[in-house]
Amino acid sequence: MLFTNAKYVLNRILHGIPIILAIVVVNFFLIRLAPGDAAQVLAGESGAATAEYMDQIRKQFGLDQPLWIQFLNYMKNLLVFDLGYSFRHGRTIASLIIERLGATAILMGASMVLSIGLGVILGAIAAVRDRTFLSHVIVILAIVTYATPLFWVGLMLIIVFALNLGWFPTSGYETIGATLTSFDHMLDVLHHLVLPAISLSFFYMALYTRLMRASMLETLGQDYIKTARAKGLSGSRIVMAHALRNAIIPVLTMAGVQVSAMLGGSVIIESVFGWPGLGLLAYEALFSRDLNLLLGIFFLSSILVVVTNAVVDVIYTLVDPRIRLNGGRHE
């Protein structure tokens, strides 16, 4: 089965390649529609540039070449996974991205786990205890959370838990300047991770709670739940063994789709919490017209989305035998 899954994922990823290439091509030209180039931004920041200085920068960045040559060069380099060079940062784009990837991965991973975990639990409780006080509280909470802007949630958490209670740091990825053992360093990162991860997962948790509740209510109304009750099983056994797994499938589907959206959300959260991740890098790259870097990040994101969807599909097959045993083709 593992082999089948690996083959399946590989297959999915291969299918993703043309999509990724299309995204790259579209992005390349789309990005260049934005007015202003990196030289102007740099010159603007310096506040006192001369014409020689501008020419020098443009030549160095390759901005003096015609667009189609820039494009051919880019694609040629992409074929050997060379994402180019960020002149602004004076680094290769690959190294910049790799450096930031970890932080974003940790943030997104934690947020996914939190939002799916809590969403599933809360949604399930709301459905099982339908029309009780508890379920009303959860439902209202989910609606409010769903409607609250991400950055606002982030700031409120900072004010309450970092400023007033002082439990967590206001921002950052680790305690700077501290020399810690690897275990203490891990704890330190976790300590910094708590608020941003909660903020980012808030909206999605609400989404999954609502979805899970609806799905669970539907599942609890299914005939096989009645069969389970007719067997004389206890309520908790019915929920755990029969309802939960069935109800979770739509949530998984949604989670797969939401990965790319969450990447967008992480831009906001990373900037609010000074979390040194990809989102923040992309945000800066956009405003400094560091187009190669932006393209590199988009390229990576599209790969990430394709891979995540493949992974979600695998999880799917683990949860739902109908997909696994038919090799992804049912009926």
Add this chain to the structure above:
Amino acid sequence: MTVTEPILQIRDLVKYHDTKGGRVHAVDHIDLDLFPGETLGLVGESGCGKSTLGRTIIRLHEPTSGQILYRGQDIAHLSRNDLRPVRRDLQIVFQDPFASLNPRRTVRQILSEPFSVHGVGTKAERSEQVNDLIAQVGLHPSFAERFPHELSGGQRQRIAIARAIALEPSTVVCDEPVSALDVSVQAQIINLLGQLQADMGAAYVFISHDLSVIGYLADRIAVMYLGEIVEIAPKWALWRRPLHPYTQALFSAIAIPEPPSKARKHRIIIQGDIPSPIDPPSGCRFRTRCPHAMPICSEKSPKLTEVGDGAKVACHLVNDA
């Protein structure tokens, strides 16, 4: 049976669906005639292709190959436009009347549609025609202004029937029209269909899995199994002497509401499940469940052969005897 020209002649009709799992042999080389004013019952179990056949012959589905001669004209591959004049003559009533009626339109709007689509009559005339239709299917005139969800299942099915007969079609395909209804309502709809046919003279292709219902309405009955017709005969002939083992089993499986003391003693219960229409058995498709299967059955596909009394059977047991 009166000797007239058939209104529909189906010749070597094939309809395959390509699905992810493979090619479904829904309708596999079928020949069939439908005569004016008759009711042809189409019976079979799920997956036998009876619904697909019903829909294909009125061109709701595009046939894969073969001919559909409507009054001598082959309509099997006509374009949408060329098909338009024929359309009004070929109507259908579905199993689930709720799904087939637009929930946002009143009964009047639903029933006016066939007239406006085919440009029949003025607005005032149409309104009059709708009133007539409603009366014809046995509903009170006030129903015209109601929405489908305000009607019971039986009433909705009456509206669906009214829509089908609005333009006085020559052929109506009734696709399981009473399966979703309660016994008492089922009787009402069956009676209504019978009466409308007597009034209008339309030919019915009546599709059902329930032999009792089919037997009640049909003049001739075609029995389908896995995309093929295995037996076709006038009702009385079929009832008196079912020849195909599958037909025999179907008849045997009908539970008749009569005192146990009067009931038939011999009951044939055929074993096993219906094979997949994606990969039907070789030779005779019924052989895997047939109590009389012989070696030849797996090698050769039996042809539908005339056996007298206007009956045709496709079975080596009968044909080669």
Add this chain to the structure above:
Amino acid sequence: MKSAVPILQVEGLRTEFRNKRNGWFPVVDKVNFHLSAGETLAIVGESGCGKSMLAHSLMQLLPSRISRLAGGIIRLGDHDLAKLSDTEMRQVRGKEISMVFQEPMTSLNPLMKVGRQIEESILEHDHCSAKEARKRSIELLDMVGIPEPMARADQYPFQLSGGMRQRIVIAIALACRPKVLIADEPTTALDVTIQAQVLELIDRLKSEIDMGVILITHDLGVVAEWAQRVMVMYAGRKVEEAEVETFFSGPSHPYSQALLSSVPRPDALIGEAKMSQLTEIPGTVPPMDQLGPGCAFAHRCSRRTEGCLAVIPPLLTLPSGTSVACIHAEEFAHDRH
């Protein structure tokens, strides 16, 4: 068979539902019947007549938020099910009284192997080892006529046909050899040839385990072929109960008569060019929270008299042994003979 001691006795059963204004109205009322081991009692009626409610009441599977058991006795062996706590009822449910539902395609958990779904029931009630449960589940699969039970036990429902699934559902219901099996329209969703297989299976197992079967159906043909006694329900009440032979020779209640004559009977029309009209029952079953005084069937009944609208007719026992709830029952019986 007939003389056997009843294993299930139901007396004065009343089940109520909550209406929109928080009041309660009955959906099953004053229902009495009994069931013996080895016997099949059919319960018939149109949709909405209360037959399914009755079955769910016996199992106590109705949602507790909007329904309640408002009276009566359900005696099964030593217990009165109506008096059991939820926990006690859970121990009875699936062990002493089981149920099979209408829709085999959806009655099984799609994500659980079918063998596991059977074992679950055994483990819940018999506290045996997992190995023992596995062994018994395979025996059960074999008993309900599933070929290669070992392999099938490790399959998922979607890999099985409708008929096979219904056999699994039956195996689950019979896992603990219950005294009573309630089959709620067990073959409605199945093909004609499969329907016969399943009904024959239930009939065979009935004798094997020596249990009583309550067969809920709207198909009078099925009743005639597979049941010994029949109970007709209308608007939540029993309107007629009779031996099958008696019933199909001539039912006593006008509703029963109407039902029987509205069924198409192909065999009766052989040779005729066109059929005659089927008997129709005008109108529909009235909603249970809108019942007036008197006989609930009166407004659809062709033999209605003034008296029918006054009081709810009591159950009378006719000389044939049939009980019937119609004030005119004796006259009709007289008319017919």
Add this chain to the structure above:
Amino acid sequence: MNPIRQLLCASTLALGVAFTGWSAQAQQQGGTVVITTTPEPSLITNALSSAPTTAEVATKIFDGLLEYDMDLNPKPSLAESWEVSEDGKTVTFKLRPGVKWHDGVSFTSADVQFSLMEVVKSYHPRGKGNLGPVNSISTPDDLTVVMHLDHPYVPLIRGMSSLETPIIPKHIYEGTDFRNNPAVNAPIGTGPYRFVEWEKGSHITLERNPDYWRDGQPYLDQLIFRFIADAATRAAGIESGEIDVATFGTINPVEMRRLEKVDGISIAFGGYEAIAPVMLLELNTARPPFDKKEVRQAVAYALDRQRIIDTVWYGFGKPAVGPISSFVKGAGAWTDEGVRDFTVPDRLEIAGKLLDEAGYPMKDGKRFTFIHDAAAFGEDWRRMGEVIKQQLGKIGIEVELRNRDYPTFVRAVHNEYDFDMTSSWYIGMADPTLGVQRNTWSKMINKDVPFGNSSQYSNPEVDALWEAAQTEADPAKRNDYFHQLQRILVEDSPLIWIMDMDLVAVQRDRVKDLITSPFGVRGGLYDVWVQD
């Protein structure tokens, strides 16, 4: 005595004099100060870039030849003394002996020659301005630097700070592609702090340079720059104590006023004397309606500067009189004498009259409409647009506001000159020739170079005065040129100077002696210490 020499002699008195503390308290050794700044710089060697945040980091790592006191008088740094020749065309610096680069290599005159001529002059955007007529530098020995000028150039001595002309190590850079040299982002300098690490997107860590030539300094063990994209989070950081210093622009003015009241937090005024920032509006003089002087004057009259300062900038600044900031008063270039005063009580009537004369009579309460492109520097600048719109509405001028993202804004306004009015600010620097000149000198009308003379103001008289000031050796005469310039420019009003900006920082009170230089936090910060 040559006036320049006179000026310089005063400061050479400080030669060799050990630094005396600004505070009465005893400095404590050790500790860490965390500074937040924004945006994160793209490189941290300011010889190659004049970006403000680059300089904020780099000035701790690099030294300049000179430093300045609060009155902008030069002080020794890498140069212990300096001397200007009689004709003003030769300047000789004597270097401090025993100074070592962070990698242990000795610092020599060759480094100075290399830094100024090879790197700063061609790579630093203001290099040409600061070094002006310096055509060559000779190095008679390891500790002597001689600059040869085409003509006398007074601003030279004012531009030798580590902020403007940092000295970088020749042995690291020589023969390499300067911009792509790895040392650009892991710099080696002679300054008080050494580079440790740069965690992109997060922080830069510097540590105490134990071999710094100022004995016993710096006091801090570590100096950390943290980069946080969100202004509210930065404010929260300083409030929670995770951040000690927030540089100007990192916290909204309104937040600064709130934080000011928080215990343990205060606002650090001062430290921008040598930066002399001025906030202004630029008017496009090449097209109507601002091609008419009367219209420009009318707008200058109609704007209530104090109100803008109070409502938009929360009082962090004072009304500007003209192009030259009053902060450089000490050097004598600034004046308000004979400069048209727009803050008279009847300014709105005057404005109305000017507009009538210019041919924009009031019709239905409206005279004309133009578009204001608010500088894409943040929320405050957009809000200032709102206030301007409201104030000009009073004299019948309708303002449409346009807000765009930074690169779009720069291209449209400062490269294509496609605008009516825009807001901006500039660093005036210690000498007007260095900072103020570029906005009104007609040679700076160049679409390829943003933030030059974008209003396309061209006045031969003004050009002549700017050019004269560039070569004039006599400070008094130069100041006179500047005074004339102020009168003419304010009269013509191609730009409307609104405010002399207070480039204040926010700091925790544990940080002591933060501001001891006219560059504030853009100085070396070797005096800073913490009290815990």
